[in-house]
Amino acid sequence: MKNILVIGAGRSTVYLIDYLLNNAAAHQWNITVADMDLQLAKSKTGAHPNAKAISFDINNAAQREAEIKNADLVISMLPAFMHGEVAKDCVRFGKHMATASYVSDLMKELDAEAKSKDIILMNEIGLDPGIDHASALKVIDEIHHKGGKIHTFKSFCGGLVAPESNDNPWGYKFSWNPRNVILAGQGTAQFLENGKIKFIPYNRIYSQTETIEVAGHGQFDAYANRDSIGYKDIYNLSDVKTMLRGTLRMPGYCIAWNSFVKLGLTDDSWKIHGSEKMTWAQLIDAFLPEGPGNMEQRMKEFLGKDASEDVLSKLKWLGIYEATPIPLKDATPAQILQDLLEKKWLLRETDKDMIVMQHYFGYTLDGKEKAIISSLVVKGQDQIHTAMAKTVGLPLAITVKNILNGKITSSGVQIPTTKNIYEDLLTELESFDVKFEEQEISL
């Protein structure tokens, strides 16, 4: 029997844990689901004979060490900044580890020791990062294998709401951590365009966007992700001249969201003293420059050329001009905005979310200009069985299986950019209807 320890039983773990439970008997796995909230952990394991739920405190070193010692592989579903102690213990006790988070500096430091102990620290094995790497590298490797030279790589992903559940003007509901949505884009985006380095700071990340068309699903707004250039080497794109990774939103979302950026409502760096004594109307009044007219008219004046009917109606729909009390004490503008949006953008019980991913590969082969567009659309079933949980959880689960059954023998810090990891992963994902459509174009 192999022991798998899953730390964290939050909302992105439903498909992960179901897969592990469904495969436990066949592969002789014991699954331990550990969470601060024992009831939550129990709700995920049910009465499965190969599974147990435990109450778990990541900061209790004795418990953490004992559970990790007892495991063959540890899956950390904690927030990214909490992986550190788990990773150190995994390496110390010679246990495999898997996370859906970006490779951290601490993780990199553990690479040599992990290799010496022949264990794998598998990272970025969710959706984005995760499926994006796997699906991009599959096509990149194929083009390179044929002798093609890739000059353009653009890749976009968005966690959205399915059209049939899209009943609010923003076309957005939360299918993952709302805080990350509020703070998204902060920093400076870096990418390559026609051989040149390009920077977009936060103050124009939601206005300097592009429009992406996904066949059969229409158009989407796309804004640039923080660091695209760092992936040039990781993706073996030594000839690339244009390289951009970005995030998709429904058309019109970005320029409307930019209103919040301009107002200052996405700022998480300072606290509004006495915010609990303010209403939303007062908050907007405080951020809007003084001027003639009511607040809606002042907002229109403030937004200038961006003040379309669409933007103004999106803002009004949120109720930001109403005298609704702010329920948070001494909160940051970002916290106050998040509180409002969590109510307005709630994914309801029967709502379906939708994942959209699209890669564009422009390349030269035998002197001819060609392109491949590879697209993925996955819809969720309901509030619990989201496309987000599915596409984050299944890559983790499948890859954990492939590590434990010896199909993946790599060691040290890994992400799914090598064929031995991505090939079986993408094949098995297709059986869950997570399948890319490829379109070849001769230009």
Add this chain to the structure above:
Amino acid sequence: MKNILVIGAGRSTVYLIDYLLNNAAAHQWNITVADMDLQLAKSKTGAHPNAKAISFDINNAAQREAEIKNADLVISMLPAFMHGEVAKDCVRFGKHMATASYVSDLMKELDAEAKSKDIILMNEIGLDPGIDHASALKVIDEIHHKGGKIHTFKSFCGGLVAPESNDNPWGYKFSWNPRNVILAGQGTAQFLENGKIKFIPYNRIYSQTETIEVAGHGQFDAYANRDSIGYKDIYNLSDVKTMLRGTLRMPGYCIAWNSFVKLGLTDDSWKIHGSEKMTWAQLIDAFLPEGPGNMEQRMKEFLGKDASEDVLSKLKWLGIYEATPIPLKDATPAQILQDLLEKKWLLRETDKDMIVMQHYFGYTLDGKEKAIISSLVVKGQDQIHTAMAKTVGLPLAITVKNILNGKITSSGVQIPTTKNIYEDLLTELESFDVKFEEQEISL
């Protein structure tokens, strides 16, 4: 004999130390000027019989303690974040302390102990903060004494270049720490306007400005300082409805500077990997969106309605479109911009700087609307004898004298908002031609 220890002998100390030396014999002071750079300290003390210069390392605890023990009063001219150890030792050994910096949280924590030992921790006793407090409170106290109710208080200050030395299109040269100029305005400004709290985030602090007229000196741009509301209680302005503190720049400076904010060039939070391999032209190209035309045309398109001839010529004058190599390795955008501006905005040997300060007090007295405008303009003599060094150094020096001669008997953390501190200070400053002009208006 009383011993005064001056820690730090940088460029804002020239008037401070000269005043202390000139008054040393009459008041029986021994002056010790302590700096990392012994030659710099020596250049300030000269061969004065009551003064000595020492090489001093603030992080050498033994030396720091010995020197502070030996002093009756310590003046810290270090950067603000370095006052902590000095303040702790001053309180421990029962010595007075004076700085021109804002009261820090650490300083507040030392208040009770300082009071119990009957020593004063005198802060914010330079120009801004310093003279601004003293001169504002003088008028506020007078209006209150007459029974007036102040509803409006606006206060502006700028360290500028004198018109006779103003030979660049920005109307700006560095008379103090350039880094502070580059990063100025970051955060969110908070103030009161017509009884309402108002916020201005960094992305529009240089566009949401106002124009201030100073009689005989023309107009200036004014942008809001970070926290004006915090001064409501400190200034005893319980009835105030409009309260704003701001910074002055020459007309046209702010909207031109806003170009750098929009581009992302004032960002100090991330490093441009390989900046030493780029030219200025490439840097601007990286921050400008792609588009038709040369870089000047793209800048014009980018700035939109703000792209006046004046703004465009200011930018061009800096040479930002030229293929000048960037001399800094892996630097932040703000560091790269500072490096350029330090060359372009150098205060030359015979240049004169200029301090402009203006307060506006709107009040009701005997049922009538009145206003007082109180203005200060101080010009420097040259690159060394700047108005900045004069107006930062003299308030410190004069107040130190008044502490040591027993005119000021307050203890604990103080700023110059009380009559026992500001009255003698403002009177003596007038003998140095640092004199406010007051204008009364009946509305």
